[in-house]
Amino acid sequence: MTNTATSRAAFDLSLYLVLDPDMCGGVAGMVRVTEAAINGGVTVVQLRALGWRKRAFWDAACALQPLCRSRGVPLIINDHIDVALAVDADGVHVGQKDLPAKEARRLLGDTKIIGVSVSNAQQWRDAETGAADYIGVGPVQLTATKPEAGPALGVEGLRTLLASMKSPASTLRTVAIGSVNVHNARAVMETGVDGIAVVSAICASKAPEEAARALCEVIGS
Amino acid sequence: MTNTATSRAAFDLSLYLVLDPDMCGGVAGMVRVTEAAINGGVTVVQLRALGWRKRAFWDAACALQPLCRSRGVPLIINDHIDVALAVDADGVHVGQKDLPAKEARRLLGDTKIIGVSVSNAQQWRDAETGAADYIGVGPVQLTATKPEAGPALGVEGLRTLLASMKSPASTLRTVAIGSVNVHNARAVMETGVDGIAVVSAICASKAPEEAARALCEVIGS
Numbered sequence: 001m002t003n004t005a006t007s008r009a010a011f012d013l014s015l016y017l018v019l020d021p022d023m024c025g026g027v028a029g030m031v032r033v034t035e036a037a038i039n040g041g042v043t044v045v046q047l048r049a050l051g052w053r054k055r056a057f058w059d060a061a062c063a064l065q066p067l068c069r070s071r072g073v074p075l076i077i078n079d080h081i082d083v084a085l086a087v088d089a090d091g092v093h094v095g096q097k098d099l100p101a102k103e104a105r106r107l108l109g110d111t112k113i114i115g116v117s118v119s120n121a122q123q124w125r126d127a128e129t130g131a132a133d134y135i136g137v138g139p140v141q142l143t144a145t146k147p148e149a150g151p152a153l154g155v156e157g158l159r160t161l162l163a164s165m166k167s168p169a170s171t172l173r174t175v176a177i178g179s180v181n182v183h184n185a186r187a188v189m190e191t192g193v194d195g196i197a198v199v200s201a202i203c204a205s206k207a208p209e210e211a212a213r214a215l216c217e218v219i220g221s
Numbered sequence: 222m223t224n225t226a227t228s229r230a231a232f233d234l235s236l237y238l239v240l241d242p243d244m245c246g247g248v249a250g251m252v253r254v255t256e257a258a259i260n261g262g263v264t265v266v267q268l269r270a271l272g273w274r275k276r277a278f279w280d281a282a283c284a285l286q287p288l289c290r291s292r293g294v295p296l297i298i299n300d301h302i303d304v305a306l307a308v309d310a311d312g313v314h315v316g317q318k319d320l321p322a323k324e325a326r327r328l329l330g331d332t333k334i335i336g337v338s339v340s341n342a343q344q345w346r347d348a349e350t351g352a353a354d355y356i357g358v359g360p361v362q363l364t365a366t367k368p369e370a371g372p373a374l375g376v377e378g379l380r381t382l383l384a385s386m387k388s389p390a391s392t393l394r395t396v397a398i399g400s401v402n403v404h405n406a407r408a409v410m411e412t413g414v415d416g417i418a419v420v421s422a423i424c425a426s427k428a429p430e431e432a433a434r435a436l437c438e439v440i441g442s
Binding site: 053054055056058079080081082083085086096097098099100103106107 | 274275276277279300301302303304306307317318319320321324327328
């Protein structure tokens with residue numbers, strides 16, 4: 001147990017779990033899935049609860065924060081910077097319709113992790129010049145868990161985008177998201193991303209620890 | 222023009238406008254309605270945009286903040302404490318399903334105004350012992366602008382609640398909300414509240430300045 005916050009520089013993106021509260025079965029289910037998934041090798045946990053009211057979202061964050069902190073796995077809060085501040089989460093993830101990353105940085109200070117959702121080259125450039133530590137690139141395939149996400153890049157589209165955008169000079173890290181699972185995870189990793197983000201592949205599994213472990217094996221982390 | 226923030230102690234609750242972005246016609250419409258309503262005598266403006274994504278909400282807050290600040294009228298942000306922090310709003314208003322007022326106070330510090338929605342004696346007691354400066358009590362009548370609000374108190378129910386709860390020793394102020402309009406505003410004020418909050422009565426009016434002025438005349442402010 002580390003019981004200390006994960007630093008911005010040191011976090012490991014390789015297997016990034018995005019929690020879906022409905023798939024997990026509410027707050028208690030998210031805690032169970034998170035614990036099992038960390039045992040199986042998940043390196044980052046994001047709390048995302050699209051459509052949840054703030055009180056319920058905060059309740060979930062309060063339950064997850066001590067678990068993640070004790071296991072040395074960063075807890076990232078989707079969208080709600082106020083909740084991230086309230087529970088002293090390790091960072092936030094903002095989409096293109098959420099607060100801009102620069103505002104997030106101003107509110108959170110220099111020690112917290114900030115991620116941004118990116119679907120194309122323009123958004124990548126904006127993130128590069130902004131305050132983000134990493135970008136979530138996708139969707140790799142169309143996904144039912146975030147129906148408002150843009151058109152799918154496909155594995156080839158992801159590879160092309162990475163090849164044209166990823167600069168050796170940049171410190172911006174990348175995680176691929178959108179229907180990434182045990183079947184396509186290796187191909188996705190081979191596009192050059194630093195990690196994969198999964199929702200259903202762990203949250204919808206009856207055995208989230210084994211699901212996480214299988215993904216780790218496939219991506220070689 | 223004052224161009225300074227309104228202090229927690231000094232704010233005037235008498236005519237409290239809650240903006241409805243759809244009724245006003247988006248951000249530009251909210252700015253027009255706010256300017257007219259302040260000319261007509263509105264003393265507090267709350268930005269509420271239920272269901273809006275955070276980026277659009279922040280855009281609206283950025284447009285409203287300098288207007289309200291320049292007119293010396295506090296701008297209160299509904300629910301989103303991160304947006305209130307980002308635009309340096311004068312305060313926040315939280316409902317029973319939003320972050321608790323104590324968390325809001327911790328994030329916002331001692332200078333900002335905090336309001337809480339209250340529908341019954343228990344919620345009032347919680348607000349009294351919490352961090353709130355004022356409570357929005359209601360709904361006075363059922364309202365289409367906040368369908369998830371609880372059962373209507375009615376003017377008599379409001380009077381009974383105030384008579385049983387309002388203590389001379391308390392500094393907690395009260396504003397009545399929920400289908401308050403020019404027809405019932407005087408009766409609502411006579412229950413003992415410190416002000417009335419309106420949505421449709423101003424936002425849905427073709428002449429928001431005159432609508433605000435008429436409300437001021439009825440409540441004698």
